[in-house]
Amino acid sequence: MKKFNKDHRNSLTDVQSLCQSLDPVVSINSGQVFLWEKRGYSWYGIHGDRVVRFTQADGHVEFAAFPEGGSWEQKMFRLSDDMRAIFSEMSRDPLVRRLIKTYPGLRLMRQEPHQCLFSFVCASNTNIPMIRRMLHALTRKFGGPVKVDGTEFFTFPSAAEINRTSIDELRSCGLGYRAKAIKAAAGAIASGQLDFDTLKCASYEEAKEELLQLYGVGNKIADCVLLFSLEKLDAFPIDVWIARALAGHYRWLHKKKFGDKITSHQYEQLSSSARDYFGRYAGYAQQYLYYHMRQTAGKKW
Numbered sequence: 194m195k196k197f198n199k200d201h202r203n204s205l206t207d208v209q210s211l212c213q214s215l216d217p218v219v220s221i222n223s224g225q226v227f228l229w230e231k232r233g234y235s236w237y238g239i240h241g242d243r244v245v246r247f248t249q250a251d252g253h254v255e256f257a258a259f260p261e262g263g264s265w266e267q268k269m270f271r272l273s274d275d276m277r278a279i280f281s282e283m284s285r286d287p288l289v290r291r292l293i294k295t296y297p298g299l300r301l302m303r304q305e306p307h308q309c310l311f312s313f314v315c316a317s318n319t320n321i322p323m324i325r326r327m328l329h330a331l332t333r334k335f336g337g338p339v340k341v342d343g344t345e346f347f348t349f350p351s352a353a354e355i356n357r358t359s360i361d362e363l364r365s366c367g368l369g370y371r372a373k374a375i376k377a378a379a380g381a382i383a384s385g386q387l388d389f390d391t392l393k394c395a396s397y398e399e400a401k402e403e404l405l406q407l408y409g410v411g412n413k414i415a416d417c418v419l420l421f422s423l424e425k426l427d428a429f430p431i432d433v434w435i436a437r438a439l440a441g442h443y444r445w446l447h448k449k450k451f452g453d454k455i456t457s458h459q460y461e462q463l464s465s466s467a468r469d470y471f472g473r474y475a476g477y478a479q480q481y482l483y484y485h486m487r488q489t490a491g492k493k494w
Contacts, residue, residue: 216298217254222494223484225302225421227325227354228311228332228349237346239332240269241305244339244346259341271303279474283481286471288442292481301480302421306389307382308349309422313414314374319434321494325365330366331355346354352382368438374409381407389423392402397425420476429467429475433462434486443470 221238222228228239235248244259247266256266267273284290304312315327328349335350335358355363356379365373381387387407392400400423404415413430420428431439436455455463471478487494 210278210399214297215254215272215300217270219296219298220270220300220302222427223299223480224321224487224494225480226304226335227316227321227328232342232344235342237341237344238335238435239264239308239346239349242337242348243309244341244348245269259339260300268303274301276300279477282472282474283478287480289471289478289481292485294483296383296484299481301426301477303351304422306386306418306422307352310378310382310414310418310453311349311355311375313417314378314409315368315372317371317374317409317414318419321333327367331363331368334362334366352379353441355379356383374407377408382483385485392419392424400425401428412457412464413468416464416474420479427468427471427475429464429471429479430483431455431463431467431479432483434483434490436463438482438486439467445458 213347214303221236228430229236231237234250235246237279238245240258243262245265246259247255248255248266258265267406284293297359312324312328312472316324331487332347332349334404335354336347337350339346359380360372360376363375366372368375378387382389387403395403397419400419401415404410404418405412413432416428416430420430429435433455467479468475
């Protein structure tokens with residue numbers, strides 16, 4: 194496997210100046226999270242049992258949470274991550290270095306694990322607008338109301354609350370065949386069979402093996418949950434967009450048509466190669482590649 198070019202120090206001068214340029218609008222509209230909407234000059238999102246808001250004005254971003262509690266923006270937007278070190282390491286790859294400069298405000302989001310799991314189960318074989326409709330329906334039917342700035346929002350239901358519902362009730366939210374997987378995951382969480390705190394402390398391989406035991410959870414869903422909610426920054430989710438990026442820019446999909454479905458075996462090979470190549474921040478590199486591929490294809494978020 195080809196490794197990074199170690200002599201990349203001269204390329205970091207411009208990158209280092211980008212470390213603090215978070216753009217929350219780009220970050221929430223990059224296929225990581227789905228329960229955000231814009232009203233006026235503010236964006237409102239659902240983060241577990243909390244409604245969160247940020248407003249951009251005069252070059253500044255103001256954050257708030259309802260109910261109040263802690264510096265949620267620090268956690269959610271990973272503001273304590275050492276972006277200088279992350280950008281420096283990722284910039285060993287020429288394409289990712291260019292994408293950091295092109296999309297300097299893009300960041301990984303840290304999500305509530307159960308919301309993240311249910312979200313990406315809903316994301317199976319569909320598009321982003323449909324994912325949003327399903328998740329909004331879940332919150333309206335099973336979440337709790339919170340009024341913010343004169344508008345009623347609904348928090349994300351807990352695993353216990355979803356576990357108490359029937360599959361038919363879940364299907365009424367437009368989940369279709371995904372309802373069975375949502376129900377199974379909720380049961381595993383509510384019973385303690387699936388413990389997110391334990392998975393955070395486990396290795397990538399151990400945590401992924403546990404997630405793959407869940408009905409309806411495959412490689413991509415597991416890697417999304419590991420990356421976005423369980424602190425496995427080396428996780429590298431692969432969908433058709435990432436497969437095209439690897440094939441087009443890294444030649445890791447030899448003789449494979451870009452639009453074909455990736456088999457489980459191919460996924461495992463690609464994931465291992467990508468994690469080996471991009472290193473401990475492979476998940477950050479993946480997000481830049483994913484965002485870039487969709488942007489250049491003119492896809493809407």
